[in-house]
Every structure is written in structure tokens, then in C-alpha cells.
Amino acid sequence: MDASTLQNQTERFLADLKRSPQTVRAYRADLRHLEGWLEETxxxxxxxxxxxxxxxxHRWAPATRSRKQTTLERFCRWALQRELLDRDPTLLLERPRLPPPHPRGLRREEIERIFAVIPAEQARDALLFRLVFETGLRIGEALGMHVEDLDLTRGDEHLTVLGKGGRKRTVLLDDPRLVNALRRYLRTLGYTHGLLFQATKNGRGGPLRYQSVQERWQGYARQAGLACTLHQLRHSHATELVNGGVSLATIRKRLGHQHIQTTLRYAEVSDGTADAEVRRWRRSQHGR
Incomplete structure (x- = not known):
């Protein structure tokens, strides 16, 4: 397909494209750019x-190349279906490696809005989600916790987590509201060993499934008028720690990251936090 044919087929392709006006504009710009280059060369x-x-x-950023490549892949598939091409020329293109997106957390007041819609009779749900938010546990780690993993000795409340790769770590329970909720919840259980959070369907205990827990959380978030995944609770906890001045080494240990590079993804602090840190440093310099 030459530049002239590409020009003639672009609008037909875009007319068949069931995408938002913004996406159509982006696809048109990408195809017009390629068309101009084909004609020039x-x-x-x-x-x-x-x-x-x-x-x-080659100087395009990976995200730019990835976007343009996606446009061309969809156009070529469309052209193949209409026998405008005899083979897909995008199949041998290597996908650029994109850096992982910066984890996005929600503000505490937004998370609390979601907690506020959880009915009082759903104490298990409220505790599970509060535990993930206040400790930064992975949801799989929280669902795999046993009663015996908790130590609620006053003044030294903590839990033992079996994380990725079978690595154990101890997580401090430093939020009084969470500790009190755990104590109340334990008093309602009819057992002292076994999974902390169990399904109660048909009156039979068993492990909670991630999918069902995710669906319940999404339902509460919708009621609160917010978009928030379960994993964002972990991100939100990490962001709070960073903005509170907790060292990355401590955050790494608390979250159970094997490599500090993973923790560095949370290193983007708020402007206010950064300004306060610089002011403290400046005052220490003047005080010498």
C-alpha cells in the first residue's frame, strides 16, 4: 500500500472505528504522519x-511509539479484512518497553468516604478493607491470613505475613481504630485457628475468593461515587507513608518489596511535603 492508497483508505477506516472523538483524532493524526513520510521517501x-x-x-518516547504502533496495528487488521493488504506488516515490529505507571493512590478522605457506605452488619468487609488500607498488605496476603498470625499484645500489636516468594515479614499494627476493630471481630468468631476472613455463603466457612472481594469493594466504591480498585488501597497507604516522611527502606520492608526499585515508584511526594522538607533543611543550614 502506497501513500496515495493510505490517504484514500484512512477516512473509511476511521468511519468504521467505534471510538471516542479524541481517539479518532489521534488515529487520524498518526496515519496522516505516516502517509506524509511514505510520500516523502x-x-x-x-x-x-x-x-x-x-x-x-527513533527519538520518539516509548509511549509515543507504542501509541502510533497501536494505530497502525488496528489499521492493518482492518485493511487485511478488506483485502487491501495481503499480510500484516506490523507483526514483526518489536513492542517498546514502557516504564511501569506511577502507582496512583487516593486521599484518605476519599477512602473514608467508601468505608462510610459499608453497612454496619458487614463487619468482615469493613475490617478486611481497613486492614489493607492501614497496613499496605496485598489483598492476597490479607485473604491468606490466619487468626494465629495476629498478635494483639497491648503495646506490641503486629501481624505476621507470608508474602511473595514465601517470604515472611512482620507488620506493625499502629492504627488504634484498626486494632480495636480486630479485637471486636475476633470476639465474634467461633474459632481460634484458621483463616481470619472466611466466606459465609450457605453458612459454610471457606476461603474468600479475590473476585468476590473485588466485586464487593467496587460496589461500595460506586455507592460512594468514587473509582478505586482494591490494589489502590495499598498504593494509598504507601503514598501516605512517603508524604509523612517515612524512609523508603522502611516502606520497602513494610510492603514486602524484594527490590528497592519497586518502592521507588512511590517516591513522588506532594508539593507541600517537598516544600516542608526543603524548609527544614534550610533552617538546619542557617542554624549552624
């Missing part, structure tokens, strides 16, 4: 042409 839309196209624009 005399190349055609095939495997060699696309490799040369991306090589000529």
Missing part, C-alpha cells in the same frame, strides 16, 4: 517500510 506500507519509518523516528 517513496516507500510503501509493508514490513520494511514500517521498520524504516520507526527507525527514522
Amino acid at each position: 517513496g516507500r510503501i506500507l509493508n514490513g520494511e517500510g514500517l521498520e524504516a519509518y520507526f527507525a527514522a523516528h
Whole structure:
């Protein structure tokens, strides 16, 4: 397919595209850019042409290349279905490696809005989600906890977690509201050994499934008018620790990260926190 054919087919493709106006505009811009390059260089839309196209624009950021490649992949699939191409020239393109997205946490007041809609009779749900939020546990770690993993000795409340790779760690329970909720919950259980959080369907205990817990959390979040995944509770806890000045080494240990690079993803602090830290440093310099 040459530049002229691409120009003629682009609007047909976009007309068939069931996407938002913003996405259609982005696809049109990407295809027009390729069309101009093909016309300028005399190349055609095939495997060699696309490799040369991306090589000529090697300074593009990975996210930019990934977006343009997605546009071309969808156009070529569309063209193949209409026999405008005899093979997909995008199949041999190597996908750029994108950096992991920065974890996005919610503010405490937003999380509390979700907790506020959980009915009082759903004490198990409220405690499970509060535990994840106040400790940064992975949801799988929380669902795998046993009663005997808790130590609620006054003044030294903590829990033992079996994390990824079978690595154990101790997590301090430093939130009084969470500790009190745990004590109340334990008094309602009819057992002293076994999974801390059990399903109660048909009156039979058993492990809670991640999918059902996720669905319940999403339901509460919708009631509160917020979009928040269960994993964002962990992100929110980590963000609070960073903004509170807790060292990355301590956060790494608390969250159970094997590598500090994972913890570094949380290192983006708020402007207010950064300003306060610089002011403290400046005052210490003047006080010398």
C-alpha cells in the first residue's frame, strides 16, 4: 500500500472505528504522519517500510511509539479484512518497553468516604478493607491470613505475613481504630485457628475468593461515587507513608518489596511535603 492508497483508505477506516472523538483524532493524526513520510521517501506500507519509518523516528518516547504502533496495528487488521493488504506488516515490529505507571493512590478522605457506605452488619468487609488500607498488605496476603498470625499484645500489636516468594515479614499494627476493630471481630468468631476472613455463603466457612472481594469493594466504591480498585488501597497507604516522611527502606520492608526499585515508584511526594522538607533543611543550614 502506497501513500496515495493510505490517504484514500484512512477516512473509511476511521468511519468504521467505534471510538471516542479524541481517539479518532489521534488515529487520524498518526496515519496522516505516516502517509506524509511514505510520500516523502517513496516507500510503501509493508514490513520494511514500517521498520524504516520507526527507525527514522527513533527519538520518539516509548509511549509515543507504542501509541502510533497501536494505530497502525488496528489499521492493518482492518485493511487485511478488506483485502487491501495481503499480510500484516506490523507483526514483526518489536513492542517498546514502557516504564511501569506511577502507582496512583487516593486521599484518605476519599477512602473514608467508601468505608462510610459499608453497612454496619458487614463487619468482615469493613475490617478486611481497613486492614489493607492501614497496613499496605496485598489483598492476597490479607485473604491468606490466619487468626494465629495476629498478635494483639497491648503495646506490641503486629501481624505476621507470608508474602511473595514465601517470604515472611512482620507488620506493625499502629492504627488504634484498626486494632480495636480486630479485637471486636475476633470476639465474634467461633474459632481460634484458621483463616481470619472466611466466606459465609450457605453458612459454610471457606476461603474468600479475590473476585468476590473485588466485586464487593467496587460496589461500595460506586455507592460512594468514587473509582478505586482494591490494589489502590495499598498504593494509598504507601503514598501516605512517603508524604509523612517515612524512609523508603522502611516502606520497602513494610510492603514486602524484594527490590528497592519497586518502592521507588512511590517516591513522588506532594508539593507541600517537598516544600516542608526543603524548609527544614534550610533552617538546619542557617542554624549552624
